[in-house]
Amino acid sequence: MTIDYNAKMPEKQDGTQVYNTDPLIVKSHYEIDYIHSYAQDSEFFRAMGKKKLMGSKCKKCSYTYATPRSHCMMCGAETEWYELPKEGRIHTFTTCYFGSEAFLKETPFNLIMVEFEGVDSLFMSRLIGAELEDMKVGMKVRARFKRNLEFSPTDVYFVPVEEK
Amino acid sequence: MGKLSRNVYMVSGGVTKFTKASPDMDFRLRVKKAFDYAMNDVNMELKDIDGSVASYFSDHFQRQLMSGVMVQDYLGLTPKPSRRVEGGGATGGLSFQAGVEEIASGRMDTCAVYGFESMSHVNTWKGNEFIALASDTNFDYPVGGFYTGYYAMMAARYLHEFGATVEQLAQVSVKNHKNALSNPYAQSPMNLTIQDVRNSPMVSYPLTRLDVCAMSDGAAVAILADEKRAFELSDNPVLVKGIGSGTDTMRLADRPFGKVPLLAHEKESDYKNLKYPGVHSFRAGRTAAAEAYKNAGITNPIEEIDVVELHDAYTSSEIQTYEDLGLCKYGEGANFVSEGKADLKGKVPVNPSGGLLACGHPVGATGIMQAVFVFWQLQRTIKKHFGNDKLQISNPKRGLLHSHAGTGTYVTVSIMEAVK
Ligand SMILES: CC(C)(COP(=O)(O)OP(=O)(O)OC[C@H]1O[C@@H](n2cnc3c(N)ncnc32)[C@H](O)[C@@H]1OP(=O)(O)O)[C@@H](O)C(=O)NCCC(=O)NCCS
Ligand SMILES: [Zn+2]
Numbered sequence: 001m002t003i004d005y006n007a008k009m010p011e012k013q014d015g016t017q018v019y020n021t022d023p024l025i026v027k028s029h030y031e032i033d034y035i036h037s038y039a040q041d042s043e044f045f046r047a048m049g050k051k052k053l054m055g056s057k058c059k060k061c062s063y064t065y066a067t068p069r070s071h072c073m074m075c076g077a078e079t080e081w082y083e084l085p086k087e088g089r090i091h092t093f094t095t096c097y098f099g100s101e102a103f104l105k106e107t108p109f110n111l112i113m114v115e116f117e118g119v120d121s122l123f124m125s126r127l128i129g130a131e132l133e134d135m136k137v138g139m140k141v142r143a144r145f146k147r148n149l150e151f152s153p154t155d156v157y158f159v160p161v162e163e164k
Numbered sequence: 165m166g167k168l169s170r171n172v173y174m175v176s177g178g179v180t181k182f183t184k185a186s187p188d189m190d191f192r193l194r195v196k197k198a199f200d201y202a203m204n205d206v207n208m209e210l211k212d213i214d215g216s217v218a219s220y221f222s223d224h225f226q227r228q229l230m231s232g233v234m235v236q237d238y239l240g241l242t243p244k245p246s247r248r249v250e251g252g253g254a255t256g257g258l259s260f261q262a263g264v265e266e267i268a269s270g271r272m273d274t275c276a277v278y279g280f281e282s283m284s285h286v287n288t289w290k291g292n293e294f295i296a297l298a299s300d301t302n303f304d305y306p307v308g309g310f311y312t313g314y315y316a317m318m319a320a321r322y323l324h325e326f327g328a329t330v331e332q333l334a335q336v337s338v339k340n341h342k343n344a345l346s347n348p349y350a351q352s353p354m355n356l357t358i359q360d361v362r363n364s365p366m367v368s369y370p371l372t373r374l375d376v377c378a379m380s381d382g383a384a385v386a387i388l389a390d391e392k393r394a395f396e397l398s399d400n401p402v403l404v405k406g407i408g409s410g411t412d413t414m415r416l417a418d419r420p421f422g423k424v425p426l427l428a429h430e431k432e433s434d435y436k437n438l439k440y441p442g443v444h445s446f447r448a449g450r451t452a453a454a455e456a457y458k459n460a461g462i463t464n465p466i467e468e469i470d471v472v473e474l475h476d477a478y479t480s481s482e483i484q485t486y487e488d489l490g491l492c493k494y495g496e497g498a499n500f501v502s503e504g505k506a507d508l509k510g511k512v513p514v515n516p517s518g519g520l521l522a523c524g525h526p527v528g529a530t531g532i533m534q535a536v537f538v539f540w541q542l543q544r545t546i547k548k549h550f551g552n553d554k555l556q557i558s559n560p561k562r563g564l565l566h567s568h569a570g571t572g573t574y575v576t577v578s579i580m581e582a583v584k
Binding site: 020023025030036038041048052065066067069071073074091092094095096097098099100101102103104110111112113120122123124137148152153154156 | 310
């Protein structure tokens with residue numbers, strides 16, 4: 001006999017955070033850790049430890065990508081890893097004064113798209129060492145790498161290059 | 165790719181007033197309000213609806229999966245067929261077209277397309293995080309993590325490429341916020357000057373707070389029907405003359421530098437030195453326009469379209485979109501707005517409702533809202549639904565609605581035509 005006619009749920013002391021009573025608005029918390037695989041993009045993240053910026057090149061049509069992808073969007077063939085030059089130019093830029101919650105503490109930050117000589121596509125990155133009024137389309141920039149990798153695309157960032 | 169296999173009409177629409185937050189209603193009740201408005205306008209009952217399409221973007225905002233079926237259930241439409249369609253900012257446009265296809269295929273004779281988003285369940289900065297998850301999480305999200313930042317880079321390149329000015333961007337904001345003064349459904353009608361726009365806080369250069377749409381709670385409903393049912397239900401249905409859609413790479417970095425896909429009225433020599441789309445134009449928008457125009461038999465859009473509701477999440481996007489739609493040539497978009505061609509009384513009124521900038525952007529509802537506003541314009545019933553006729557364009561024959569997702573990844577263009 002397992003039936004208990006006096007069964008009682010244990011009470012909790014946690015309570016609920018209430019923002020408003022009409023309508024009733026309460027706090028609902030949610031958090032998650034993902035097991036994120038970089039899969040076929042893994043080499044890009046590893047290479048930054050050797051201070052290399054890896055793009056890809058199509059084995060069939062030779063289209064070159066500054067942001068790697070393992071298959072070519074132009075012809076569908078497989079690509080191979082391809083080391084990018086360390087220097088490029090600003091294709092476009094912005095300074096973000098606001099951002100997503102996760103990045104708010106980093107604002108203001110500069111975002112740039114980098115173009116590399118002879119490479120068909122671009123690369124998105126952060127630029128430091130320059131303010132909004134310093135950044136220009138065509139400005140020469142150089143990749144620098146963090147010493148302690150986080151295995152994030154922010155392990156590489158760009159700084160201005162002095163042009164005489 | 166060919167035409168729709170049978171005629172599809174829009175017979176009714178409804179929209180809730182978009183707001184930053186309306187916690188007094190949840191998404192189901194919001195859709196119900198818009199749905200009942202649309203149903204009552206043509207005296208339809210639940211038995212008159214064959215099925216539906218649910219249009220909403222994010223599961224994160226409410227932490228509620230399968231919101232679509234909860235709406236279906238709340239409206240009393242179960243056990244009829246329904247499905248969810250999702251494609252970022254273009255969710256509304258894609259869902260509208262999915263509804264059109266339900267009718268065109270002959271599967272349904274009537275279809276309710278309902279769109280909604282409740283973005284106020286998280287704060288604005290968390291909301292931006294959720295939106296930014298619609299960018300490549302290996303390469304883009306960890307670097308920028310901010311949609312306004314991505315569009316700002318596109319805008320900066322546009323300004324560089326074509327010599328446009330930030331004041332010209334601001335003119336879009338002035339125009340759209342002003343139009344919204346007569347739209348009772350709009351979230352933020354405002355009388356602004358170019359200086360007000362430039363002086364508001366910089367969000368991401370060159371885009372200020374007033375160059376960017378807000379987040380919203382809202383819902384919108386469009387009811388579609390085949391020819392027979394359309395004329396039984398309404399004496400003033402509006403024909404969906406043609407639809408088109410296109411896509412582009414998720415990463416801005418991958419956008420190619422090729423040739424412009426030409427519209428019927430353009431020549432290759434118009435764009436001799438233009439590398440396209442790069443990050444200054446939306447190739448998916450051009451692709452969508454080309455397909456829709458072909459199906460609707462439009463060869464010179466500026467002369468053949470009388471009203472446009474387009475996806476102005478950013479002032480820059482509106483200018484870039486004039487060009488994708490062929491309302492002017494690439495590079496002429498900024499002058500198009502500063503010469504007043506997109507004004508309410510201009511050559512072709514663009515966003516007479518106030519657009520996303522002034523109406524708000526509850527993502528899944530937005531594209532449906534555009535359909536409803538174009539529909540009312542073509543029915544010439546703006547006065548009835550807005551309570552005033554200040555925004556009614558005189559005798560519009562053809563309208564265009566344009567829905568657009570994250571940096572131009574999915575874009576839809578639909579053409580509607582007055583029949584009465
Ligand atoms: C431009 C932007 C940063 C401006 O933010 P904003 O709307 O001014 O946001 P705020 O958080 O400052 O909120 C404005 C007001 O709403 C209130 N508010 C914010 N969140 C709220 C919530 N969840 N519930 C109720 N009220 C809320 C704020 O208190 C504030 O009130 P106030 O004006 O009285 O001070 C923001 O709208 C944005 O990020 N837009 C981009 C959206 C986007 O990218 N969409 C996709 C495009 S495809
Ligand atoms: Zn290739």
